[in-house]
Amino acid sequence: MPVRPRVDIQAVTELTELADYIVPFAIRVMCDMSVADQLVDGPRPVEEIAAATGAHAPTLLRAMRALAGRGVFTELDPGTFALTPLAEPLRSDHPFSVRECFPLMPPDVTSWARLTGAIRTGRTAFDDLYGMGYYDWCADHPYECDRFERSAESVNPLVLRTVVPAVDWSGITTLVDVGGGHGTFVAGVLRRNPAMSAILFDLPHVAERAPAVLAEAGVADRCEVRGGDFFSGAIPPGADAYLMKTILHDWPDERASAILRAVRAAMREDSRLLVIESVRTPGDGWDVGKVMDVKALALFGGHTRTEEEFAGLFAGAGLRLASVTLTPTMSVIEGAAIEGSVIEGSVIEGAAL
Ligand SMILES: C[S@@+](CC[C@H](N)C(=O)[O-])C[C@H]1O[C@@H](n2cnc3c(N)ncnc32)[C@H](O)[C@@H]1O
Known part of the structure; x- marks a missing residue:
């Protein structure tokens, strides 16, 4: 008879949090749209944040609400958000701002999606995908090169x-x-x-x-x-x-x-x-x-x-x-x-x- 796996609900929950990529991509959006910068002077309703950042307010609400569940922003009243210690370093004027740190650029993300192949072969996922090394590729891609350097x-x-x-x-x-x-x-x-x-x-x-x-x-x-x-x-x-x-x-x-x-x-x-x-x-x-x-x-x-x-x-x-x-x-x-x-x-x- 097969041994049943040990059920530790806490472990399953923790693993789910570790494994999801929703939070990193949602944080990336907040950085790209300078959302934290809009909260420097205090809490604001999402409609105002959306108007200032060029976002679609009901959709921005969904992303901010999800992040608030992880401590990045806090939803003080329904639809009104404020900075938290985890959101502060997303400000562009923060002395240790991490706003540029994780650009999640498409070539990087596509390479990460091939990590299994890299681990099977020992070869670098990026090189296999693009036929050259990261720095050689950057030479012909100034936008990505600049973002990579800044990150x-x-x-x-x-x-x-x-x-x-x-x-x-x-x-x-x-x-x-x-x-x-x-x-x-x-x-x-x-x-x-x-x-x-x-x-x-x-x-x-x-x-x-x-x-x-x-x-x-x-x-x-x-x-x-x-x-x-x-x-x-x-x-x-x-x-x-x-x-x-x-x-x-x-x-x-x-x-x-x-x-x-x-x-x-x-x-x-x-x-x-x-x-x-x-x-x-x-x-x-x-x-x-x-x-x-x-x-x-x-x-x-x-x-x-x-x-x-x-x-x-x-x-x-x-x-x-x-x-x-x-x-x-x-x-x-x-x-x-x-x-x-x-x-x-x-x-x-x-x-x-
Ligand atoms: C991870 S970045 C580090 C940048 C900088 N040292 C820092 O930490 O702020 C790696 C640097 O190596 C540079 N690099 C890569 N290949 C190089 C080469 N063949 N000759 C000179 N620099 C190179 C890249 O252009 C990039 O600026």
Whole structure:
């Protein structure tokens, strides 16, 4: 006789909440339509919110009501909504706004829908679907590229708040931000270190957006912007430190190693390497590194790494892992050159691209 499954109604309810995609898509709508911004001055009836955001009021009501059931907004009187702690970070003027964080763009969502295939084959869902890597595809899709960059950088105010105090910046007067995106992170570092100057290095179609961000942050005069490919040997040489924030987890080991070897080739013997991303930890505890690992499988083809895996990756590129500092957001994995480890003139050619 088959054993009957254990019935735990609470578990079934919890799983249903975990598995549904209604809430993420409804939150996305609130962000796209700037709904939280309409509630900054206090509660408002849905008709007013709809008029201000260009929504169909009875339909907006349905979405907001569903979200209020999860604590995102509260329905004070029938059809009248207010912000809650969970809705506050959806405001565009919130210092740690997550409004841009989860764009749920169609190519991303379609790739996620193929996750089963990725887990069957070990191949990246996005690459299988589009026949190329995410960043190559972005080069011909400026709208999605811009939204992706903004989503990646939307956590930077929070990461800056937690990571900058964890790093000893003394002695760093020249910094290269490798894959620096639109520059929000390096801008934050420069603002906190007035004697420092930097070079932001990223693909040309991404880097071209950085000057405006740097100017708005008031650091444009201390940050040069250079377009280039980190697989091509164009990383500016000779800086005191090389920063790579949320870069390596996008790439499988041989590609990540190629990037690190290119960085190592650009470093002086005494340059510092500051890798900022999640370090995957063992056990069942919540760890953003574990979920980013699955995201990499859906979209980018890389994976997150444990401290030991970082040490191995560094060693293969002539670098030693000097320290790992955990912060409430990302970790700082610091590397230093292993003396004499540069393969003269052949680091790039020799890298497994
Ligand atoms: C996840 S984003 C991180 C952006 C930035 N470091 C941050 O955390 O705010 C990854 C960055 O790597 C850049 N990138 C991808 N492939 C690259 C390449 N071949 N050469 C230079 N940059 C590249 C992307 O354009 C993107 O800006």
